[in-house]
Amino acid sequence: MADYDMTDLMLRLRDILSESSAVYWSDDELEDIINDVQREIAELAGCYQTIDSDLATVAATRTVSNLGACYRVNAVELIQSASRIALRKILPRQIGRVANLDQAAPQCWYEFGSTIGIDPLPAAEHTLHAYLTAPPPEISPAPNLQAGTEPEGVATDDFIYYLSDTKYAAAAVPAGTALTGSAIPLGKYGAWRLEIGADGTLDMVAATDNATGYASAALALAGLPTLQSAHVAVGTVTVTKSDGIFTPGTTSLTATGVTAAFTDDIDLATTPAIPKQFWLVLLLGALARALAKNPQTAAAAQMLETLYASEMRFHAYDFQEQAPDAYSDLRYE
Amino acid sequence: MWPSLADARARVRRRLHETTAAFWTDAQLNRLINAGALDVAAKTLCIENKDAAATTKATRTVGYSGFRVNFVEYVPTSGDPIGLHRILPRQIGRVKCDGAVPHYWCGWGDTILIEPLPAAVSNLNLYVADWPAALTSDADTLDATAGLPAEVHELVVDYATIWALVKDRKYAAALYRYASYVQRIQAARSLYIDRRSDTRADIVIPDRVEIQSGQRGGG
Numbered sequence: 001m002a003d004y005d006m007t008d009l010m011l012r013l014r015d016i017l018s019e020s021s022a023v024y025w026s027d028d029e030l031e032d033i034i035n036d037v038q039r040e041i042a043e044l045a046g047c048y049q050t051i052d053s054d055l056a057t058v059a060a061t062r063t064v065s066n067l068g069a070c071y072r073v074n075a076v077e078l079i080q081s082a083s084r085i086a087l088r089k090i091l092p093r094q095i096g097r098v099a100n101l102d103q104a105a106p107q108c109w110y111e112f113g114s115t116i117g118i119d120p121l122p123a124a125e126h127t128l129h130a131y132l133t134a135p136p137p138e139i140s141p142a143p144n145l146q147a148g149t150e151p152e153g154v155a156t157d158d159f160i161y162y163l164s165d166t167k168y169a170a171a172a173v174p175a176g177t178a179l180t181g182s183a184i185p186l187g188k189y190g191a192w193r194l195e196i197g198a199d200g201t202l203d204m205v206a207a208t209d210n211a212t213g214y215a216s217a218a219l220a221l222a223g224l225p226t227l228q229s230a231h232v233a234v235g236t237v238t239v240t241k242s243d244g245i246f247t248p249g250t251t252s253l254t255a256t257g258v259t260a261a262f263t264d265d266i267d268l269a270t271t272p273a274i275p276k277q278f279w280l281v282l283l284l285g286a287l288a289r290a291l292a293k294n295p296q297t298a299a300a301a302q303m304l305e306t307l308y309a310s311e312m313r314f315h316a317y318d319f320q321e322q323a324p325d326a327y328s329d330l331r332y333e
Numbered sequence: 334m335w336p337s338l339a340d341a342r343a344r345v346r347r348r349l350h351e352t353t354a355a356f357w358t359d360a361q362l363n364r365l366i367n368a369g370a371l372d373v374a375a376k377t378l379c380i381e382n383k384d385a386a387a388t389t390k391a392t393r394t395v396g397y398s399g400f401r402v403n404f405v406e407y408v409p410t411s412g413d414p415i416g417l418h419r420i421l422p423r424q425i426g427r428v429k430c431d432g433a434v435p436h437y438w439c440g441w442g443d444t445i446l447i448e449p450l451p452a453a454v455s456n457l458n459l460y461v462a463d464w465p466a467a468l469t470s471d472a473d474t475l476d477a478t479a480g481l482p483a484e485v486h487e488l489v490v491d492y493a494t495i496w497a498l499v500k501d502r503k504y505a506a507a508l509y510r511y512a513s514y515v516q517r518i519q520a521a522r523s524l525y526i527d528r529r530s531d532t533r534a535d536i537v538i539p540d541r542v543e544i545q546s547g548q549r550g551g552g
């Protein structure tokens with residue numbers, strides 16, 4: 001458990017709810033509440049900011065429609081080989097009416113629905129970067145790699161992962177996914193990486209030279225092959241056995257003489273993706289929503305909801321209202 | 334000894350009238366005290382650190398860790414550092430740049446954007462409002478460990494007390510303390526952090542000073 005990961009967030013929530021383990025509030029319920037409140041904060045405070053650099057205009061098409069999920073487009077930058085310039089934001093009623101539009105390159109943009117429109121009508125493909133406020137990725141419980149209940153395998157808890165912006169859920173594997181490949185010679189190190197794709201199957205991928213073994217755990221990890229395409233890494237395992245060879249899938253990871261190191265390596269938001277100043281606001285909002293479930297604490301929930309709204313406004317203002325410097329801010333006068 | 338984690342916890346316990354752990358465990362209060370340090374630092378922006386950073390060639394973004402960047406300084410390979418001008422993303426490419434070195438910056442998510450697009454590695458100093466480090470052992474302190482200045486230490490105890498009272502469903506008492514806490518947070522931010530520079534007018538000895546009726550506490 002790390003500070004403010006899902007386990008820690010639930011622990012802090014349960015501290016105040018005076019329910020140390022799931023009875024009235026299930027873990028799934030609290031996880032949903034925490035992710036719902038995080039999304040709400042990101043939406044209302046505009047605090048999860050990203051840059052979509054995969055955008056391009058299409059010749060003779062006004063709209064650019066492959067925007068990633070976003071709440072709002074804040075700025076659009078035209079990427080050219082010699083220069084980069086932010087486009088002017090307009091409204092659709094100004095299309096064709098903005099001065100100096102005799103150039104072929106995009107000059108202005110507007111937001112409409114889930115697309116942005118470009119003026120003048122693009123005559124060719126142009127690369128754009130968009131500065132977005134977007135929904136944050138869900139906070140996922142860590143996969144928490146460890147020796148399985150069948151100790152020749154590597155157990156994982158349930159977790160979520162994303163492939164090409166699509167969310168997938170992986171179920172817990174308490175028995176463990178078996179290590180594969182060649183045996184590790186006595187005293188040498190071997191490494192494996194657990195990978196997962198869209199089909200939800202956990203693949204155990206061995207380092208290329210496990211059969212010879214590596215002189216250290218770090219060298220073994222460096223020997224792992226490139227990640228399979230359309231897969232994400234879940235975690236890594238290194239193993240050494242001081243009193244014999246280690247046979248993957250046969251030797252127990254908890255056997256005498258075996259030293260196994262498990263590392264979660266998933267590229268996921270295991271802590272809230274919104275800025276850190278909003279993390280306690282997130283807990284406050286989640287506490288209010290959790291207390292609202294119980295009619296006896298509805299009044300308290302209402303009070304906390306008010307505090308939550310006020311705290312969110314404070315931080316949202318602080319986060320958003322960073323005005324540009326005026327020349328007078330820099331001069332001594 | 335104040336302001337250690339053990340002493341902060343003892344202060345919270347005195348306010349809660351529970352001198353030894355019963356309804357509130359030490360671990361729970363430690364979590365609340367650390368959350369208090371985070372809340373106070375987030376609201377007052379009082380942990381001020383100067384972090385070195387560098388641009389990457391052809392990459393506009395520079396990452397940082399902390400609540401936010403307040404100022405950015407460009408450090409040339411020779412000559413004196415110079416403060417950069419803050420802009421907004423919509424001003425990219427529309428501001429005057431004299432050469433290819435960093436002139437402007439703006440915050441975006443957990444990065445800052447540099448204008449013009451860096452043509453090479455350039456060194457920067459980032460004046461950051463930072464996160465507090467966690468207090469993990471009883472001897473860890475709010476100043477040396479967490480990095481909080483002395484003027485806000487008591488606020489951390491206030492925060493922990495408020496949420497401990499919520500756990501005990503003493504909502505009215507918690508709300509009273511919360512109102513006082515917010516007021517003192519705002520005062521700390523205004524007194525110690527929200528600064529402005531002197532103008533020439535500020536440092537000139539005035540010809541005469543007039544104090545209007547009512548400006549000296551109702552005189």
